[in-house]
Amino acid sequence: MTEKVKIKIYSxxxxxYCYVVKxxxxxxxxxxxxxDLYEQPEKRQEMEEISKQKNIPVLIINDEIIIGWKKEKIxxxxxxxxxx
Amino acid sequence: MxxxxxxxLGGGPAGITAGIYASRKKLKTLLITKEFLGQVGLSWRIxxxxxxxxxxxxxxxxxxxxxxxxxxxTIQNYExxxxxxxxxxxxxxxxxxxxYNSLAIIIxxxxxxxxxxxxxxxxxxxxxxxxxxxxxxxxFENKKVAVIGGGNTGAEAAISLLKFASEIYLLEYLxxxxxxxxxxxxxxxxxxxxxxxNAEVLSFEGDGELKKIVYQERKTKKIHEIETxxxxxxxxxxxxxxxxxxxxxLNEKREIMSNLKTMETSHKGIFVxxxxxxxxxxxxxxxxxxxxxxxxxxxxYIKELNN
Numbered sequence: 001m002t003e004k005v006k007i008k009i010y011s012x013x014x015x016x017y018c019y020v021v022k023x024x025x026x027x028x029x030x031x032x033x034x035x036d037l038y039e040q041p042e043k044r045q046e047m048e049e050i051s052k053q054k055n056i057p058v059l060i061i062n063d064e065i066i067i068g069w070k071k072e073k074i075x076x077x078x079x080x081x082x083x084x
Numbered sequence: 085m086x087x088x089x090x091x092x093l094g095g096g097p098a099g100i101t102a103g104i105y106a107s108r109k110k111l112k113t114l115l116i117t118k119e120f121l122g123q124v125g126l127s128w129r130i131x132x133x134x135x136x137x138x139x140x141x142x143x144x145x146x147x148x149x150x151x152x153x154x155x156x157x158t159i160q161n162y163e164x165x166x167x168x169x170x171x172x173x174x175x176x177x178x179x180x181x182x183x184y185n186s187l188a189i190i191i192x193x194x195x196x197x198x199x200x201x202x203x204x205x206x207x208x209x210x211x212x213x214x215x216x217x218x219x220x221x222x223x224f225e226n227k228k229v230a231v232i233g234g235g236n237t238g239a240e241a242a243i244s245l246l247k248f249a250s251e252i253y254l255l256e257y258l259x260x261x262x263x264x265x266x267x268x269x270x271x272x273x274x275x276x277x278x279x280x281x282n283a284e285v286l287s288f289e290g291d292g293e294l295k296k297i298v299y300q301e302r303k304t305k306k307i308h309e310i311e312t313x314x315x316x317x318x319x320x321x322x323x324x325x326x327x328x329x330x331x332x333x334l335n336e337k338r339e340i341m342s343n344l345k346t347m348e349t350s351h352k353g354i355f356v357x358x359x360x361x362x363x364x365x366x367x368x369x370x371x372x373x374x375x376x377x378x379x380x381x382x383x384x385y386i387k388e389l390n391n
Contacts, residue, residue, distance in 0.1 A: 015219040016126050016142055020119045024162055037222070044223070053210030054223045067210060069119070071162060 005081040007032040010047040010058040014038075017069040018057040024071065028084055087185045088114045088158075089386050090379075091177055093165050094192030096122025097368050098358025100148045101375030102190045102382075107155035109383045114158045114184060116165055116177070120149050122194045123321060123359060124368055127237070128218050128244050132264075133368050142218075144368070166327055168354075173389070175353065187389055188353045188382040191328065191340060192375060195321035195359040195366070200232065203287035205317075212294025213315050217241045224314040226250050230297055232285055233318035239263035241316050242277050243270055251276055253310050255283040255299060257319075280310075288315065323360045335362050347378035353389075355382050 007025065009032055011018035025032050035043050037056065051058045051065050059066040064077040078084045092102045095117030106113040124130070127141030136144060153159070160179075167178040174187040197215045199205060205213060214220035221244060229249040231241045234256030240263075242254045254261070254271065259282050261268050271277050282302040289296040289309075297310045323339045325332075333341045333350035339362040340349055347355045355378040358371035 012219070012222060014128065014222075015216070016121060017216055017219055019142060020121055020125075024119070027162060051210070054212070055210040055214050055216070055220050056223075057219070071118070 005078075005083050006060075006062055008035065008060045009033070010035045010037060010043065010051075010056055012037045012056060015056055020069045021057045021059055021074070024069075024074065028078070030078070030083055085176075085183055085185055086114070088112050089186065090114075090188050090190065090382050091116060091175075091184055091186040092190045092192060092379075093117070093177075094122070094194055094358065094360070095120040095149075095161070096192060096194045096358055096371065097124055097145075097148060098194070098360075098371035098375035098378070099190070099192035100152045101372045102192060102357055102379040103152050103157050103159075104155055105376050105379035106190075106382065107157040109379070110156075111383060111386060114160065114186070115152075116160045116163050116179065116184075118164045119162060120145060123366075126197075126216060126218060127240070129240055130368065168328060168331060170351075187386050188355065190347075190355045190357060190375075190378045190382055191332075191349070191360060192356070192358045192371075192378070193324040193327075193360050195323045197317070198320050198322050200285060200317055200319060202285060204290075205288060208288045208290060208294040208315075211292065212290065212313060213288065213317065215317055217244055217316055217318070220314075221245055221248055221316075224249050227313040228253070228311060229314040229316070230255060230310060230312045231316045231318060232297075233320065234258070234261035234263060234279070234281070235318070235320065236263045236267060237320075238316075238318035239267040239271055241318050243267070243274070245316075246274060246276060249276075249314070252278070253297075253312065254279050255285060255297070255310075256281045257284060257302070258282070259303075283308075321359060321366065325360060337362070346381040347374055348381060348385075353385060355379075355385075 061077040089111040090113045092115045103115045124141045125145045163179045169176040225248045228251045230253040283299040285299045287298045340356045342361045357374035357378040359366045
C-alpha cells in the first residue's frame with residue numbers, strides 16, 4: 001500500500017541541478033512543495049539545519065534527505081514510499 | 085526490442101545537434117540522455133556562441149531542446165546507457181531499464197566536473213565547497229570566497245561571485261590564467277578579485293565548516309593559507325567514457341579517439357561528438373559542429389549499410 005509521501009525541495013531559480021531535480025519529479029508525475037531561497041531567504045537557515053550543509057538542491061522525501069541531483073537515491077526513496 | 089537506425093547518447097549541444105540533423109535525414113533516431121544539462125547547463129554566462137552575445141547556459145540549452153523536439157525523434161530522458169554490444173549487424177545498447185538495437189551510434193555523453201582529490205575536499209562539500217556556481221553562489225553573500233581554476237569556467241565564476249561575495253581569490257596552478265584574454269582583462273580590473281598563480285592547493289581546513297585553504301607557492305615552495313568561507317572548484321572536466329572502456333579506443337585522458345574528418349571512433353558504426361572526444365577545444369560551438377558532422381557521417385554509413 002502506498003504511504004502518504006511529502007516531498008519538499010529547497011531551490012533557487014539560477015540553480016541548474018534544482019531545475020533537473022524538479023523536472024525529474026514532474027517527469028515522474030510527482031508533485032512537490034518548492035521553497036525558493038531567493039523568494040524566501042529566511043528559509044536558508046532551516047534548510048542548512050535540516051540538511052546539515054549549505055549546497056542546493058536539497059530534496060526531502062518524507063524523512064530522506066537528498067543533496068544534489070542524484071537520480072538513484074531519489075528513485076530509492078520514491079520506491080521506498082511506493083511513489084514509483 | 086525497439087530497433088533504430090541511429091541512437092544518440094547525450095543531451096548536451098553535441099547530442100541535440102546530432103538529433104536535429106539525423107531526424108532531418110529521416111533516420112529513425114532515438115536520443116538517450118541522463119538529463120538535458122551538460123556543461124552548458126551549468127554555465128551562468130555564455131558570450132561566444134554566435135547570435136547570442138550574452139546568454140545563460142540553461143536558457144541556451146532550453147532553446148536547443150525546443151528546437152530538437154520540433155523534429156521527429158524519440159527521446160528517452162533520465163536513462164543512462166551502461167553497455168554497448170556489437171551484433172552481427174549494428175549494436176545492442178543496454179540501459180538500467182531497457183535494451184535497444186541500432187545500426188549506428190553517436191556518443192555525445194560529455195564530461196563531468198573534475199575533483200581535486202586532496203585532503204578534506206570530500207569533508208567540506210556542502211560545508212563551504214561546491215562545484216556548482218549557479219546553485220550555491222548565493223550562500224556566500226558578503227563572505228570571502230575562493231575559486232580554484234583559472235580557465236574560462238573559473239574566471240567566469242570569479243566574475244559572477246562579485247554579485248555576492250565580499251572578496252574573491254582566484255587560484256591557478258600554472259603561472260598564468262588560461263582563460264580568454266577578455267575575461268582576464270575583466271578580472272584584472274576588479275579590485276575585489278585577487279589572482280594567485282603558481283598555487284598548488286594542498287588541503288582544506290576548518291571545523292564543522294570550511295575556514296581555510298592551504299596552498300603551496302610552486303616557485304618558492306612556501307606554504308600559504310587563505311581564510312575563506314567558500315570554495316568553488318572549477319578545474320576542468322573528465323570525459324564520461326566509463327561505459328565504453330575496453331570497447332572503443334580512448335586516449336590517456338580517457339577521451340574517445342576520433343577521426344576528426346568523419347567523427348568516427350575506432351569502432352566502425354560508432355561516432356563521437358562534443359567534450360567526450362579527443363578534440364582539444366571544449367567549446368559549445370565546436371560540440372555543435374561535431375554533432376552535425378557525426379550525424380551526417382552516421383547517415384552515410386547507414387545508407388551504405390542498407391544498400
